[in-house]
Amino acid sequence: MPIDAAVAAAAEPRTDEIRWTAKDVRLYHLGIGAGTNPDRENPATDPGELRYTLESRLHVLPSFATVAGGGPPGVIRGLSMPGVAVDLADVLHGGQSLRVHRPIPAEGTAVATGRIAAVYDKGTAALLVMRTEVADADGPLWSEEAQIFVRGEGGWGGDRGPSALAHSRRGPGGGPLAAPPAEEPDLTVVRPVRPDQALLYRLSGDSNPLHADPAFARRAGFDRPVLHGLCTYGITLKAVVDTLLGGDVTRVRRYDTRFAAVVYPGETLRIRMWRGEGRVRVMVSAVERSDAPVLTDTTVRHT
Known part of the structure; x- marks a missing residue:
């Protein structure tokens, strides 16, 4: 079996x-x-956007942590760990969690320590949980966790894991899709995705051909290249910060999501937000596909 659960779970952490x-x-x-x-x-030229694009007033959106260092994201790093040897075309990003310990500096050097925290048998797929801790000379900066589904690698009789991580055919890796809150959202915004968004986003380090090569996308089961799930993740956090958190990136403490379906470049995202005490619940859907959910179980916790 390409995934040896015992070897993967027992492997020494990787430090970079x-x-x-x-x-x-x-x-x-x-x-x-x-x-x-x-x-x-x-x-x-709007001041609200210049804080993201102008070096003299630069603020760092916390989701930058998923690409910091320019190397492959946690999903790809997880596939290079001992005990894991799989075809990239069978890999799906099921979920992402990020905990920010303090504001991320605009320039920095840090040490990232990653390991496979768990390997679960979902029957039709294996689920790898890749956990990474990042710290600089002043202490911890952020912690992140990527849930990685590998289709066709389950069925060895292993631990199925928490029910919240249950595999479902209705999403690329998550369990049954969560229903939105019964009440109307406090705010809804739409965000168009550029046709070349994936080509631009992959310059930050995620060069998975699924997001650029039509032939590879077809081999992975899609009719054309798809947008990086972490790009949708970043677009969504920016929308929450810009609208409900007063543009203050330092208020974000934790950001969790499950990827319910892919987004295609050129589509439009509908982002619905519900305020709570110290948190914002979010649902994201693809407008052109009858508002099909693309991010579910999404929460931004903040000060």
Whole structure:
């Protein structure tokens, strides 16, 4: 079996030094649509967008953590761990969690320590949980966890894991899709996805051919390249920060989501938000596909 659960779970953590600059931060922000906000009259020069694109007033959106250092994201790193040897075309990103310990600096050097925290048998798929801790000279910066589904690698009789991580055919990796709150959202915004969004976003380090190569996308079961789930993740967090958190990126403490379905470049995202005590619940759907859910079980916790 290409995944040896015992070997993967017992492997020593992998430690890498990562570095990033203000240019990397600005490129990431452009990759998630900074400077094109449809809610602003002149977004390229609006002060609310310049905090993402102008080096003299740069603020770092916490989701930048998923690409910091320019290397592959946690999903790809997890596939290079001992005990894991799979075809990238069978891999789906099921969910992502990010905990921010303090504001991410615009430039920095840090140490990232990653390991496979768990391997679950979902029957038709294996689920790898890749956990990464990042710290610099001043202490912990952020913690992140990626849930990685590998189709066709389940069925060995292993631990199925928490029910919240149950595999379902209705999503690329998550369990039954959560229903939105019964009440009307406090705010709804739409965010267009550029036709070349995936090509721009992948310059931040995620060069998976699924997001650029039509032939590879077909081999993975899609009729055309799809947008990175982490790009949708970043677009969504930016929308929450810009609208409900007063544009203050430092208020974000934790951000969790499950990827319910893929997004295609050129589509439009409908982002619905519900305020709560210290948190915002979010549902994201694809407008052109009858509002099919693309992010579910999504929560931004904040101060």
